[in-house]
Amino acid sequence: MNILFFTNDPGVQESIRQAMAGKKHSLAMATNYQEAVNILGHVFISLLVVDFNMSQIKCKALLAHTQDQYPDIPVITLSSFPLDQIDLPHNTFASYVGTPFVGNELKLIIESEVQNLVQGGTITNVSPPSFAQLLEMEGKSCILRIFEKNSLKGGLLVFRSGRLVDARYSGFRGMDAACRILAWDETDIFIQNKDYPAKDRINSDLQSIIVKSVHMKDESGYKAAPDRPMLARQGAFPEKLGKHLEMQLGNRTCILDVFHDPAAGKRLREARALGAIFDLGRLKLGCADNGTENGLFVAGPVPTTIKLGTQSPQEKITLLITRYLDTI
């Protein structure tokens, strides 16, 4: 979990670093209001700790901003004043810690707040669209904190009575964030069973969002091709696949052509949508036969079509491509 500390006191900062040493959480420090707002807008923060020994006005402004924009983020207040002398409504913060800290006090309170964020359970290695569909069917109200396995990117999805009502991820909010999060393949999901007070920022049904996310994923991979360094590697995919098949099959007489085929994008999107309906996971390849011609379309780094000869061992080729995709 990412924790944001709002304090400009070097002593408190050092105490926090010592208290949180050895913990797996990532710590971010903001020393002024604008910096804190920027971090909240661009980093997936799960918990905010505010040092009330700083300017009271700035602290209150930050609390108001958090409550308005990120009602899912619990706030821990630090103060050298006793709790009853802090001029704040009690519903604006989750916990209070007196400074200077005594022993492990701060660490224990942070851990207790983190536990509240995951009180609904944790699920590992799951695809967000499958899990979201399950929540929709069961009509659940909960907050999901989702972390992608490979990149450790984090994002938030909020469900109210089975309806996806809000999402945020790296500066994106609502539909834009939901589409990006639902495009992740393998994630760890932390569930918090809590009603979320904010308004519906999405206003769309889940299936449409999933289809849009599939399209977005497809198009971003496709768009990336012309001007990123990755493009050179992606563009070489059809050629490499062709060479691999040639080597495995001994010759290429049964394969007429292997080529980057942007026109296959639409077909791949539809096939991925079918996979999403039936929860079959990531698409690898497909074979469509419309009665006049048939060909394989491969969901590689770029949309790729393979034209087969009439005597081609289609089953063997399918198996070879499936294995090859697992290795890249």
Added chain:
Amino acid sequence: MKEIFDAVIGLDHVYGAVVVDKKGGAVYDPLSLNKFNTQNRVKLWVSLTQSKHFAQELDLVFEKGRLYIRKIDLNYLLVFMDTQSSVASLKLTCDLIEPKRPKPKPRKKFLNLF
């Protein structure tokens, strides 16, 4: 429909099959797979089957399984298999049985008047 369904479900590595119409309604679903259990899924299915790209026969390999879709008359046979399955025997089974099935006769327009 029962004949083709029984033959398909008896094949190795096949773990489910269902026949649905283009509106997502189950025409033949003895295993009660109930794959279209939400309105949104039905909507998506309808939009897909109306797409010009949707083929007569579609074999899709996914990470968790394989899906074979075959258009039969006005309906769709959907067969769910594991990733180790061979679709060749499935196609052959369908090819052998399908021609034997009587084709639905077109209705005569004014039959009810006489």
